[in-house]
Amino acid sequence: MAVNEFYLGTFIVYLLIVLGIGAWGYTKTTDVADFWVYGKRLGPWLATWSYVANFVSAVSVIGFIGSVYGGGYSILTGIVLGLMLGISALYFVVHKVRELDHVTFPDIIRDLTGREIARPIAAVPLLANAWVYLIMQLVGASLLVTTITGVPYRYMIWVIGFVFVAYTVMGGLVSVAWTDLIQGTVMVTTVLAALVFIIIDQGSLAAINTQFTQLSAANTMPLGDGAYTLLGLAGSLVAFFGTIFTAQGTIIRINATKDIRTAKIHLAFGGLILSVFYSALILLGGGVTVALNNAGLAGFENVDQAFPIFITDYLPTGIGIVVILAVMSAILSTTDTRLHSTGVTTARDIYDWYADDASDQQLMKVSRIATIFWGVTATAMAVNPPGTIITLYTFRAILLTSAFLIPIYLGLYWTGVAGNAIIASIVVGTLLGVGWDLSGGFLGVPATFMGVGGAFVALLIGHLVWSDSGGGRTSVAAGD
Template sequence: MAVNPFYLGTFVVYLVIVLGIGVWGYTKTDTVEDFWVYGRDLGPWLATWSFVANFVSAVSVIGFIGAVYGGGYAIMTGIVFGLMLGISALYFVVHKVRELNQVTLPDIIAEVTGREWARPIAATVLLGNAWVYLIMQLVGASLLVTTITGVPYKYMVWVIGVVFIAYTVLGGLVSVAWTDLLQGTLMVGTVFVALAYMALDLGGITAINSQFAAMDPANVAPLGKGTYTAIGVVGSIVAFFGTIFTGGNYIIRINATRDVRTAKFHLAASGVILSVFYAALVWLGGATTVALDGTGLSVDNVDKAFPVLITEYLPTEIGVVIILAVMSAILSTTDTRLHTTGVTTSNDLYDYFASDVSNDQKLKVSRYATIFFGLTATAVAVNPPGTIITLYTFRAILLTSAFLLPVYAALYWRGLDGRAVLASMSLGAILGVGWKLGGEFFSVPATFVGVGTALLVLIVGHFIWAEKPAAQTVASD
């Protein structure tokens, strides 16, 4: 593949800009609290656009468009609905999260269970999730840039990996939030520009939908081409609903805002923006499918559908605009997950096992962990273990099975025995992930098995241990 100097130049300029923001963020990061939670001073609009940019990722832009290309609009039923429900759920627990005055989800779990050793257990699950997420983000970014620039994938994945590690390590959440502001506004605006162009080019949204349905009526069916069953849709909604509430990066953002009112505002505003954005994105997936089919283009991997549209169908001027949007979506989510790995490692592992830890030591460990997780994820992304959507589904099952019921229950029912909560988390995660890896026997969704196990263990464990209560304070551990 020949190198496209125009696309490559645009990409290089973009990387230089985000690196520049990272360097500026470094000058504003004096303490570990600055690095972790922006000094707890995130304002409403900076928080909103940071949330939007963090939420939309390679999964959304490349993965979702690829999913529409391969399975039609059913992704709205199976995934997007669950994601929007998750944001709604976060809105209603903000006050519970803020009143605990903790930084991370493991902190919160330790507080509500009364057991400090909950922190490393929860941290291990969250770090596994974040690492998988980093891999799929790097795969999406590198596939896109390789396709449009002609630079071989095995080199591009390392270029992207090193850049996002660098600016995240430099400024922590300060760098992440301000790059997200740039990337979020750019991303939303350019996706609508792309959709407008495709609608004009193909005769309008109605014409796109008609042509999409003519290709295969299942493209516009709620359950798609056999992609989903009714029970599968419910399982998917539960899984993706659970990933939002239990995502460590979202908890960190809530705790980084100035107050409860700001936290609620940024979630409500983000929910409105993202609902409209995802509708546009799914339509863009339909337009991509119609355009590629009409010109005789096809791909061997659905994740390549959108990159091929950019290089083989769209004018260069429009292609550059879309490149910036997709890179914004990918890097803005990648840096957030990477930042979360540093915070979780330092706050919930290092601080738990070490003694007399200073804030300077915590800051150093956060940066070292950021580098470690970034480099290892990049190495795995060179030869990824599955498609973007496959990886995304796997980590959704992990998070939801481990945290959704136990953490929600513990937040609202403080009388729950802490041991029951932790047993519920552990066994839910093990059986949910194991069921998925085993092939989801009898077509029962892994989410049902994981969440069902968590519920059963939570109830049985509480009644067993509640009769012989242990001291429910962190100090007792």
């Protein structure tokens, strides 16, 4: 593949800009609170766009369009609906999370259980989720950039990995939030513009959907051509609904806002923007599929290549360059959030538990070292990824929801549940959900149902066992 110097040069300029923002963020990061939660000073505007940018990723742009190319609009029913329902529901409990005034999800779990050991136990599935997310973001970014620039994937993966590790390590959430503001704005605006372009190019939205249906009648069916059974759909909705409630990056952002009102505003407006964005993105996927088929560019095996090929082989160069920047914005804005959360989780929930009374300077150092470690290892794994973007995305949704949805949010409102029962529920839910998914499942039962169901049963049995035997909650000092 020949190197496209124009696209490569634009990409290099983009990387230099985000590195510059990271360097600026470094000068504004004076203590560990700045690095972790922006000193709890996030206002509504910055918080909203940072949340939107954090939410939209390689999965959303490359993975979702690839999924539409391969299986039609059913992804709107099977995944997007669950995500939007999750944001809507989170709005009504966000005040509860913000009132706790903690830094991370394991902080909340420690208070629910009254057990310090809950912090490192909860940190394990959170780190696993973030690490898998990093891998799929790097795969998406590198696949895109390799396709458009001609630089071999094995080299590009390390270039991108180095850049996002560098600017996240420098400024923490300060760097992440400001790069997200820029990237989120570019991303949403560009995807809407791309949809307008493809509608004009193909004649009308009705013309696109007519041709999309002609390619396969299942393309416009809500459940696709057997892609989802009703049971499978229910399992998927629960899985993706649960990821909204249990993502470490979401909890960190809520607690980084300056007050409860800001926390609620950023979710309300963020949810509205994302609803419009995802609707446009799925329709864009249909337009991309039709355009590629009409131009004789279809037929590739890896559906994740659909959008990159559309950019390089179909779009005019000027438009393509803008779209590329939007896609890179989507990818890096989510990647830096997940990477940032790995550093916070490792320092706050594992090292601080182990070291006991670690200084702010030590916690800052560990945060940065951990950020480098998780970033580098994810980059190495992404060189030969273990699955497609959507496969990895589904796996981490099952992991998060199975581990935390039942024990944490039931525990928030069921104040009498035993602390040890919550911990047992987290462990059982994680093992059952992940184990069921990796084994391929049995009898058509979704892995999410096994994980969430197992967590619920473990919580009930654990409460019966420990509620009267000293395994209930105990008071824990809850410092930030």
